[in-house]
Amino acid sequence: MFGLDYSWLSDPVYQGWLLRGTLNTIGLALASSAVAVLIGTFGALALSLRIAWLDALIELFVELFRNTPPLLQMLFFYFTLSTIGLRVTDPVTGLSVPLLSAFDCALVSLSFFGGALCIEAFRSGLESLPRSVNEAARSLGYSRWGRFRRIEVPIASRICLPALTNILTNLFKTTSQASVITVPELMYYAGQIYNDTFRTAEVMLLVLLIYVSLVSVLSWGMSRIERALAFPGYGKGH
Amino acid sequence: MRTSILTIATSIVVALGITAAGADTLADVKAKGTLTIGVKNDYPPYGFLNNKGEIVGFEVDLGKYVARELLGPEGKAELVPVVAANRIEFLNSGRIDIILATLGVTAERGKVIDFSEYYVSAPGPSVIAPKAATFSKWEELKGLTLCGIQGSYYNKHLTEDLGVQLTAFKTQPEAYRALKDNRCVGFVFDDMTLRKKTEEAEWADYKIAVDPYEYIPQAAGIRKDDTAFRDAVNKAITKAEAEGKLIEWETTYGMPHSNYIAERAKAAAAKLKP
Structure with a gap:
């Protein structure tokens, strides 16, 4: 149809590459999303404590990783860290090798990038609570930790869910840049397949469909969570 | 007709x-x-x-x-x-x-x-590797990690037929850097380019370890x-x-x-x- 030729797709080697690439993309996206949410949670929590030196530290982290392209971060982690000494001795060969593998570098970079965005999103959620809510809780005798656990986080997490969905879908798509540091994800194999077969348009179209499906599942899942957590008066609650 | x-x-x-x-x-x-x-x-x-x-x-x-x-x-x-x-x-x-x-x-x-x-x-691809490398035949590369270039026509042959663990980069300088970092035991690329590389002072400790398998x-x-x-x-x-x-x-x-x-x-x- 439309003069597209998908005969190359019957080659088991290319099927295997596409499957492996897709699994690696999903793996990298899930792992970095999990770490990013953790970084965001603890970062926003730490910010709410209002300790000057901690605030400064977190702000530095956010500025550094939110304001630099993930591609640059990956290249930095992959090539520069090992050059300036982050190396170990391989027990088998006795050679000095870089500590972080390609996958590690991509994971660290994407987690930090996503984490920095999450800190800002979660902070904005916490800060959006009306002061009166906090005062009411305090008058009911809640401790600082109790207020945080039972009132601030439950409300703030619901407020920033749409922002989190944005961050995670972006993070998912950014995994494609890991092919530059040789992480064998979907784009890495796609490039090799269209270089072998010259079916550039066909390969790109298929990869596009795979990304659309995967990211759709993600955003569908997130909207389900949003709906399940909704409470009256906020977001999707009635 | x-x-x-x-x-x-x-x-x-x-x-x-x-x-x-x-x-x-x-x-x-x-x-x-x-x-x-x-x-x-x-x-x-x-x-x-x-x-x-x-x-x-x-x-x-x-x-x-x-x-x-x-x-x-x-x-x-x-x-x-x-x-x-x-x-x-x-x-x-x-x-x-x-x-x-x-x-x-x-x-x-x-x-x-x-x-x-x-x-x-x-000549097709050959492999540049440190002088200490012990392999000299394509069959001996099975399971070893080689640096390469994304999109090279021989990549499929290397990974599927010879069982090489290929780490393929976008450009040559990245692959050379990775080889020096010991991220791979050798770099598989166009033979003529690699031979010129071994003539450079910076690459004096490297050799063409495996000759091209085809012309x-x-x-x-x-x-x-x-x-x-x-x-x-x-x-x-x-x-x-x-x-x-x-x-x-x-x-x-x-x-x-x-x-x-x-x-x-x-x-x-x-x-x-x-």
């Missing part, structure tokens, strides 16, 4: 110099007075930048020769830098008229473009079924071979004199003898 009528009809059309629209590059090129050639600009000795920033090289000289043959002494050659990943797209989309950019003849490529006469027999004829890439143009290009290449031009260019660009080119020069000279 139908085919023969079609063949006769086509021959008549060709004889009259009116071929099907869009497929007659020869007429187009003659009309515009310029041959637009896709060349490498990062690939000594075939196509690279000299210290004045001009693109020169073995295939660049061949391209200029072909342009003069097709268009006369006033004929111009426009050089368009291409890379392996886009050269066939450039040709088939009409951005260039001919590929003269280290194009190896393969069956896969033959499905989408036509080739001219094969003018060079280029691939190199040819000009031409759009499919562009018969008149291909015949004209072939005629020009054969004339250059007969005049010993290719041997001259080997000398100019510091290439070892190959038997392949010498043999072809002899054959071409014999063919063109009146």
Whole structure:
């Protein structure tokens, strides 16, 4: 149809590459999303404590990783860290090798990038609570930790869910840049397949469909969570 | 019967110099007075930048020769830098008229473009590795991690047939860096480029550990079924071979004199003898 030729797709080697690439993309996206949410949670929590030196530290982290392209971060982690000494001795060969593998570098970079965005999103959620809510809780005798656990986080997490969905879908798509540091994800194999077969348009179209499906599942899942957590008066609650 | 009528009809059309629209590059090129050639600009000795920033090289000289043959002494050659990943797209989309950019003849490529006469027999990939490396055969690379370049035509052969763990980069400098970092035990790439690398002082501790497993004829890439143009290009290449031009260019660009080119020069000279 439309003069597209998908005969190359019957080659088991290319099927295997596409499957492996897709699994690696999903793996990298899930792992970095999990770490990013953790970084965001603890970062926003730490910010709410209002300790000057901690605030400064977190702000530095956010500025550094939110304001630099993930591609640059990956290249930095992959090539520069090992050059300036982050190396170990391989027990088998006795050679000095870089500590972080390609996958590690991509994971660290994407987690930090996503984490920095999450800190800002979660902070904005916490800060959006009306002061009166906090005062009411305090008058009911809640401790600082109790207020945080039972009132601030439950409300703030619901407020920033749409922002989190944005961050995670972006993070998912950014995994494609890991092919530059040789992480064998979907784009890495796609490039090799269209270089072998010259079916550039066909390969790109298929990869596009795979990304659309995967990211759709993600955003569908997130909207389900949003709906399940909704409470009256906020977001999707009635 | 139908085919023969079609063949006769086509021959008549060709004889009259009116071929099907869009497929007659020869007429187009003659009309515009310029041959637009896709060349490498990062690939000594075939196509690279000299210290004045001009693109020169073995295939660049061949391209200029072909342009003069097709268009006369006033004929111009426009050089368009291409890379392996886009050269066939450039040709088939009409951005260039001919590929003269280290194009190896393969069956896969033959499905989408036509080739001219094969003018060079280029070594395939070899492996550069530290001098201490103990492997010397392709079969010994099974399970070892090699650096490579994304999109290279031999990657599938390496990973699927030879069982190599391939770590493929976008560009050469990244792969060289990774090799120095011991991210891989060797770097598999075009033999001629790697051999030049081992001559550099910085790479004195490295050797060509595994020799190429094949030699691939190199040819000009031409759009499919562009018969008149291909015949004209072939005629020009054969004339250059007969005049010993290719041997001259080997000398100019510091290439070892190959038997392949010498043999072809002899054959071409014999063919063109009146």
